[in-house]
Amino acid sequence: MDVTDKRILFSILKDGRISQRKIAMDVGISAQALNYRLSRLIEDGIIRGFTLHVSPRINGYLEAFAAFRTEKDYDGDVISRIKCLEEISLYGFSGKDQADIDRKLGNAVSKLGSPVMQYVPAMAPLGMNINSTDLEIINILKTDPRMSVTDISSQLDIPYMTVKRRLNLLMKNHIIGVITELDLSGGDIVLYSIFSTSVDRAREILAPQTIFSISDSRAGVYTCFSESLSNARGSISRIREVDSSANVMILYDYKFYS
Numbered sequence: 001m002d003v004t005d006k007r008i009l010f011s012i013l014k015d016g017r018i019s020q021r022k023i024a025m026d027v028g029i030s031a032q033a034l035n036y037r038l039s040r041l042i043e044d045g046i047i048r049g050f051t052l053h054v055s056p057r058i059n060g061y062l063e064a065f066a067a068f069r070t071e072k073d074y075d076g077d078v079i080s081r082i083k084c085l086e087e088i089s090l091y092g093f094s095g096k097d098q099a100d101i102d103r104k105l106g107n108a109v110s111k112l113g114s115p116v117m118q119y120v121p122a123m124a125p126l127g128m129n130i131n132s133t134d135l136e137i138i139n140i141l142k143t144d145p146r147m148s149v150t151d152i153s154s155q156l157d158i159p160y161m162t163v164k165r166r167l168n169l170l171m172k173n174h175i176i177g178v179i180t181e182l183d184l185s186g187g188d189i190v191l192y193s194i195f196s197t198s199v200d201r202a203r204e205i206l207a208p209q210t211i212f213s214i215s216d217s218r219a220g221v222y223t224c225f226s227e228s229l230s231n232a233r234g235s236i237s238r239i240r241e242v243d244s245s246a247n248v249m250i251l252y253d254y255k256f257y258s
Contacts, residue, residue, distance in 0.1 A: 001013070001046070001186070001188040004027060004029060005036065005037060006044055006188070006189055006227045007026070007027045008023055008027055008037055008038065008220070009041070009046075009047075009180075009182065009189060009195070009225070010035065010225050010227075011023045011026050011027065012047070012180050013180050013182070013191075013211040013225055014162055014211045014225075015178070016050050016145060016146065016177065016178025016179055016180045017145070017146055017171070017178045017212075020034055020035065023038075030056075032235070040207075045183050046183050046186070047180065047181070047182060047213065048181040048182060048183055049112060049181050050145040050146055050179065050180055050181065051073055051081075051145060051178070051181060051210060051255075051256050051257070052138070052141045052142050052176060052177075052178055052179075053080075053176065053178070053179050053256045054175070054176050055113065055175050055176070055177075056079065056091060056094035056173055057123060057124065057126055057175065058098070058126070058130060058138075059096075060123075061094045061096055062095050062096075062097065062098065062100075062101050062120060063092065063093070063094055063120070063123075063214065064092070064093040064094075064095070064101045064104075064105060064118070064119065064120040064122055065078075065091070065092050065093070065117075065118070065120075065195075065214075065221055066093070066105055066108060066117065066118045066119075066218045067084075067088055067090045067091075067113040067115055067116050067117040067118075067195075067247065067249065068088070068089050068091070068108070068112040068113060068114075068116065068134065069086070069087055069088050069113075069116050069145065069250050070087060070089065070112045070113060071087050071180060072111065073089075074089070074091060074108055074111055074112055076104070076107050077093070077104055077107070078091045078092060078093055078106055078108075079092045079093065079106075079256070079257055079258070080092035080096050080151065080254070080255065080256045080257065081195065081254065081255050082249070082251055082253075082254040082255075083096050083252055083253040083254065084193070084249035084251055084252065085249075085252060085253065086250075087249040087250050088116065089112075090117075090193060090249060091108060092107060092256075093108075094252065098120070098210045099216075099245060101120060105118070107128060108176065117157055117195050117247045117248070119195060119219055119221060120217070121214055121215065121216045121218075122216040122217070122218075124216070126173060126175060127169075127172075127173035127221065128169050128173050128175070128193070130175075131166075133156075133158060133162065133163075133166055134169075134170060136156050136158070136165050137152060137156070137163060137166055137167055137170065138170070138176060140155060140156060141176065141178075145178040146178065149163050149164045152167070156202045169195070170241040177202075179256045181211075181254070181255070181256075184251060184252050184254075185252070189225065189226065189227060189228075190222055190225070190226040190227075190228065190231075190232045190250065191223065191224070191225055191230050191250075191251040191254070192209075192223070192226070192232055192236070192248060192249060192250045192251060193222065193223045193224070193248075193249045193251065194206065194219060194221070194222050194224070194236070194239055194246055194247065194248050194249075195218045195220070195221050195246060195247040195249075196220060196222070196239060196243045196246040196247075197222065197243060197245070198239075198242045198246070198247075199215050199216075199217065199218070199219060199220050199245040201242045201243070201244070202220060202222060202239060202242070202243065203215070203220065203222070205235060205238050205239055205242070206222045206224050206239070208237060209224040209225050209226055209232075209235060210222050210223070210224050211223055211224060211225050221248075223251075227232060232250075236248050
Protein backbone atom coordinates (compact mmCIF):
# COMPACT_ATOMS: atom_id res chain seq x y z
CA MET A 1 0.00 0.00 0.00
CA ASP A 2 1.50 3.33 -1.03
CA VAL A 3 0.80 6.93 0.00
CA THR A 4 -1.88 7.34 -2.70
CA ASP A 5 -3.76 4.28 -1.44
CA LYS A 6 -3.63 5.66 2.09
CA ARG A 7 -5.03 9.01 0.97
CA ILE A 8 -7.86 7.23 -0.85
CA LEU A 9 -8.68 5.32 2.32
CA PHE A 10 -8.60 8.51 4.40
CA SER A 11 -11.08 10.19 2.03
CA ILE A 12 -13.50 7.29 2.09
CA LEU A 13 -13.18 6.87 5.86
CA LYS A 14 -14.11 10.52 6.43
CA ASP A 15 -17.14 10.21 4.15
CA GLY A 16 -18.34 6.76 3.19
CA ARG A 17 -20.59 8.29 0.52
CA ILE A 18 -17.92 10.42 -1.13
CA SER A 19 -18.05 10.17 -4.91
CA GLN A 20 -15.19 8.65 -6.87
CA ARG A 21 -14.91 11.94 -8.78
CA LYS A 22 -14.34 13.84 -5.51
CA ILE A 23 -11.79 11.29 -4.25
CA ALA A 24 -9.87 11.54 -7.53
CA MET A 25 -9.81 15.35 -7.25
CA ASP A 26 -8.72 15.28 -3.59
CA VAL A 27 -5.98 12.72 -4.17
CA GLY A 28 -4.86 14.18 -7.51
CA ILE A 29 -5.20 11.16 -9.79
CA SER A 30 -7.33 10.34 -12.82
CA ALA A 31 -10.74 8.70 -12.53
CA GLN A 32 -9.37 5.62 -14.30
CA ALA A 33 -6.43 5.32 -11.88
CA LEU A 34 -8.76 5.72 -8.90
CA ASN A 35 -11.14 3.05 -10.20
CA TYR A 36 -8.23 0.63 -10.56
CA ARG A 37 -6.91 1.36 -7.07
CA LEU A 38 -10.34 1.13 -5.42
CA SER A 39 -11.05 -2.17 -7.15
CA ARG A 40 -7.72 -3.54 -5.96
CA LEU A 41 -8.31 -2.38 -2.36
CA ILE A 42 -11.67 -4.16 -2.39
CA GLU A 43 -10.35 -7.32 -4.09
CA ASP A 44 -7.45 -7.51 -1.61
CA GLY A 45 -9.94 -7.31 1.27
CA ILE A 46 -8.57 -4.05 2.66
CA ILE A 47 -11.96 -2.37 2.11
CA ARG A 48 -14.35 -4.94 3.59
CA GLY A 49 -17.59 -3.06 3.03
CA PHE A 50 -19.82 -0.19 4.13
CA THR A 51 -22.38 0.10 6.93
CA LEU A 52 -25.04 2.75 7.43
CA HIS A 53 -24.85 4.17 10.95
CA VAL A 54 -28.09 5.75 12.15
CA SER A 55 -27.80 7.98 15.21
CA PRO A 56 -29.98 6.85 18.13
CA ARG A 57 -31.05 10.51 18.39
CA ILE A 58 -33.51 9.86 15.56
CA ASN A 59 -35.61 7.91 18.07
CA GLY A 60 -34.87 10.25 20.96
CA TYR A 61 -32.38 7.78 22.42
CA LEU A 62 -29.20 8.48 24.36
CA GLU A 63 -25.76 7.18 23.39
CA ALA A 64 -23.08 5.88 25.73
CA PHE A 65 -19.54 4.56 25.36
CA ALA A 66 -17.55 2.33 27.68
CA ALA A 67 -14.08 0.80 27.36
CA PHE A 68 -13.14 -2.45 29.08
CA ARG A 69 -9.76 -4.07 29.58
CA THR A 70 -10.53 -7.70 28.85
CA GLU A 71 -9.82 -10.56 26.47
CA LYS A 72 -13.50 -11.51 26.44
CA ASP A 73 -15.92 -10.70 23.64
CA TYR A 74 -19.31 -9.21 24.42
CA ASP A 75 -22.28 -10.00 22.19
CA GLY A 76 -24.86 -8.02 24.14
CA ASP A 77 -27.04 -5.13 22.99
CA VAL A 78 -24.49 -2.72 21.45
CA ILE A 79 -24.44 -0.37 18.45
CA SER A 80 -20.69 -0.49 17.90
CA ARG A 81 -17.69 -2.58 18.91
CA ILE A 82 -14.10 -1.42 18.62
CA LYS A 83 -11.25 -3.78 19.46
CA CYS A 84 -8.02 -2.12 20.54
CA LEU A 85 -4.49 -3.09 21.50
CA GLU A 86 -3.64 -3.78 25.14
CA GLU A 87 -6.79 -5.94 25.35
CA ILE A 88 -9.13 -2.91 25.42
CA SER A 89 -12.55 -3.03 23.80
CA LEU A 90 -14.70 0.07 23.31
CA TYR A 91 -18.46 -0.48 23.03
CA GLY A 92 -21.24 1.88 22.02
CA PHE A 93 -24.70 1.62 23.57
CA SER A 94 -28.05 3.30 23.03
CA GLY A 95 -31.01 3.60 25.37
CA LYS A 96 -34.39 5.28 25.60
CA ASP A 97 -33.36 7.00 28.84
CA GLN A 98 -30.57 7.01 31.43
CA ALA A 99 -32.10 4.03 33.25
CA ASP A 100 -32.02 2.01 30.03
CA ILE A 101 -28.39 3.02 29.43
CA ASP A 102 -27.49 2.05 33.02
CA ARG A 103 -29.14 -1.34 32.55
CA LYS A 104 -27.23 -2.08 29.33
CA LEU A 105 -23.95 -0.86 30.80
CA GLY A 106 -24.64 -3.00 33.86
CA ASN A 107 -25.11 -6.08 31.68
CA ALA A 108 -21.75 -5.39 30.03
CA VAL A 109 -20.03 -4.81 33.38
CA SER A 110 -21.36 -8.15 34.67
CA LYS A 111 -19.62 -9.90 31.76
CA LEU A 112 -16.51 -7.76 31.27
CA GLY A 113 -15.77 -6.16 34.64
CA SER A 114 -15.49 -2.48 35.53
CA PRO A 115 -14.88 -0.10 32.61
CA VAL A 116 -11.63 1.83 32.33
CA MET A 117 -13.54 4.64 30.60
CA GLN A 118 -17.23 5.55 30.47
CA TYR A 119 -18.90 8.47 28.68
CA VAL A 120 -22.53 9.44 28.14
CA PRO A 121 -22.62 12.55 25.91
CA ALA A 122 -25.46 15.03 26.25
CA MET A 123 -28.03 14.42 23.52
CA ALA A 124 -27.76 17.08 20.80
CA PRO A 125 -30.89 18.33 19.01
CA LEU A 126 -31.64 16.71 15.66
CA GLY A 127 -31.42 19.98 13.75
CA MET A 128 -34.26 18.96 11.43
CA ASN A 129 -37.71 17.42 11.43
CA ILE A 130 -37.68 13.79 10.31
CA ASN A 131 -40.41 12.98 7.80
CA SER A 132 -41.55 9.86 5.94
CA THR A 133 -39.26 10.61 3.00
CA ASP A 134 -36.25 10.64 5.34
CA LEU A 135 -37.23 7.26 6.75
CA GLU A 136 -37.61 5.80 3.25
CA ILE A 137 -34.16 7.10 2.31
CA ILE A 138 -32.64 5.62 5.47
CA ASN A 139 -34.25 2.24 4.92
CA ILE A 140 -33.03 1.92 1.34
CA LEU A 141 -29.51 3.03 2.32
CA LYS A 142 -29.39 0.19 4.84
CA THR A 143 -29.37 -2.18 1.85
CA ASP A 144 -26.71 -0.20 -0.05
CA PRO A 145 -25.10 2.66 1.91
CA ARG A 146 -23.36 4.06 -1.19
CA MET A 147 -26.41 3.97 -3.45
CA SER A 148 -26.44 7.03 -5.71
CA VAL A 149 -29.02 9.78 -5.36
CA THR A 150 -30.20 8.93 -8.87
CA ASP A 151 -30.86 5.30 -7.94
CA ILE A 152 -32.55 6.25 -4.66
CA SER A 153 -34.80 8.67 -6.52
CA SER A 154 -35.68 6.03 -9.12
CA GLN A 155 -36.36 3.21 -6.67
CA LEU A 156 -38.42 5.33 -4.27
CA ASP A 157 -40.13 7.34 -7.04
CA ILE A 158 -39.19 10.57 -5.27
CA PRO A 159 -37.85 13.64 -7.15
CA TYR A 160 -34.07 13.73 -7.45
CA MET A 161 -33.70 17.17 -5.82
CA THR A 162 -35.90 16.13 -2.89
CA VAL A 163 -33.74 13.08 -2.24
CA LYS A 164 -30.54 15.11 -2.57
CA ARG A 165 -31.79 17.85 -0.22
CA ARG A 166 -33.07 15.46 2.47
CA LEU A 167 -29.99 13.25 2.26
CA ASN A 168 -27.70 16.26 2.64
CA LEU A 169 -29.65 17.34 5.73
CA LEU A 170 -29.44 13.87 7.27
CA MET A 171 -25.68 13.80 6.73
CA LYS A 172 -25.07 17.41 7.78
CA ASN A 173 -26.90 16.89 11.09
CA HIS A 174 -25.01 13.63 11.72
CA ILE A 175 -28.24 11.65 11.83
CA ILE A 176 -26.76 9.14 9.40
CA GLY A 177 -23.26 8.34 8.31
CA VAL A 178 -21.65 5.65 6.21
CA ILE A 179 -18.91 3.71 7.99
CA THR A 180 -16.16 2.28 5.80
CA GLU A 181 -15.02 -1.06 7.20
CA LEU A 182 -11.31 -1.78 6.72
CA ASP A 183 -9.10 -4.76 7.44
CA LEU A 184 -6.45 -3.28 9.74
CA SER A 185 -4.44 -6.47 10.15
CA GLY A 186 -1.81 -5.40 7.61
CA GLY A 187 -0.58 -2.60 9.84
CA ASP A 188 0.03 -0.18 6.95
CA ILE A 189 -2.32 2.43 8.42
CA VAL A 190 -3.30 3.33 11.97
CA LEU A 191 -6.74 4.08 13.36
CA TYR A 192 -6.89 5.31 16.93
CA SER A 193 -9.48 6.73 19.31
CA ILE A 194 -8.86 9.36 21.96
CA PHE A 195 -11.15 10.23 24.86
CA SER A 196 -10.38 13.71 26.19
CA THR A 197 -11.98 16.27 28.48
CA SER A 198 -10.05 19.09 26.75
CA VAL A 199 -12.72 19.29 24.09
CA ASP A 200 -11.74 22.41 22.17
CA ARG A 201 -8.00 21.73 22.12
CA ALA A 202 -8.47 18.07 21.24
CA ARG A 203 -10.79 19.01 18.37
CA GLU A 204 -8.24 21.54 17.09
CA ILE A 205 -5.22 19.22 17.35
CA LEU A 206 -6.94 16.17 15.88
CA ALA A 207 -8.99 17.92 13.17
CA PRO A 208 -6.63 17.03 10.28
CA GLN A 209 -6.86 13.32 11.13
CA THR A 210 -10.38 12.94 12.57
CA ILE A 211 -12.75 10.66 10.69
CA PHE A 212 -15.48 10.43 13.34
CA SER A 213 -16.17 12.20 16.62
CA ILE A 214 -18.84 12.72 19.22
CA SER A 215 -18.53 15.34 21.93
CA ASP A 216 -20.32 17.77 24.20
CA SER A 217 -19.09 20.56 26.48
CA ARG A 218 -17.61 18.05 28.95
CA ALA A 219 -15.68 15.53 26.85
CA GLY A 220 -15.32 13.90 23.46
CA VAL A 221 -14.32 10.72 21.67
CA TYR A 222 -12.29 11.28 18.49
CA THR A 223 -11.46 8.47 16.07
CA CYS A 224 -8.56 9.34 13.82
CA PHE A 225 -6.58 8.10 10.83
CA SER A 226 -2.82 8.14 10.44
CA GLU A 227 -0.58 6.97 7.61
CA SER A 228 1.95 5.62 10.12
CA LEU A 229 2.42 4.90 13.80
CA SER A 230 5.04 7.66 14.07
CA ASN A 231 2.57 10.26 12.77
CA ALA A 232 -0.08 9.00 15.19
CA ARG A 233 2.44 9.20 18.03
CA GLY A 234 3.01 12.89 17.26
CA SER A 235 -0.69 13.76 17.54
CA ILE A 236 -1.07 11.65 20.68
CA SER A 237 1.89 13.44 22.29
CA ARG A 238 0.30 16.83 21.57
CA ILE A 239 -2.94 15.66 23.18
CA ARG A 240 -1.01 14.45 26.24
CA GLU A 241 0.48 17.93 26.62
CA VAL A 242 -2.98 19.50 27.04
CA ASP A 243 -4.72 16.53 28.71
CA SER A 244 -2.42 14.15 30.57
CA SER A 245 -5.38 11.93 31.53
CA ALA A 246 -6.60 11.38 27.95
CA ASN A 247 -7.37 7.75 27.07
CA VAL A 248 -5.70 6.54 23.86
CA MET A 249 -6.79 3.35 22.09
CA ILE A 250 -5.12 1.90 18.97
CA LEU A 251 -7.70 0.03 16.87
CA TYR A 252 -7.18 -3.33 15.21
CA ASP A 253 -10.81 -4.19 14.41
CA TYR A 254 -14.19 -2.45 14.51
CA LYS A 255 -17.84 -3.00 13.67
CA PHE A 256 -20.86 -0.68 13.57
CA TYR A 257 -24.40 -2.02 13.45
CA SER A 258 -27.18 -0.39 11.42
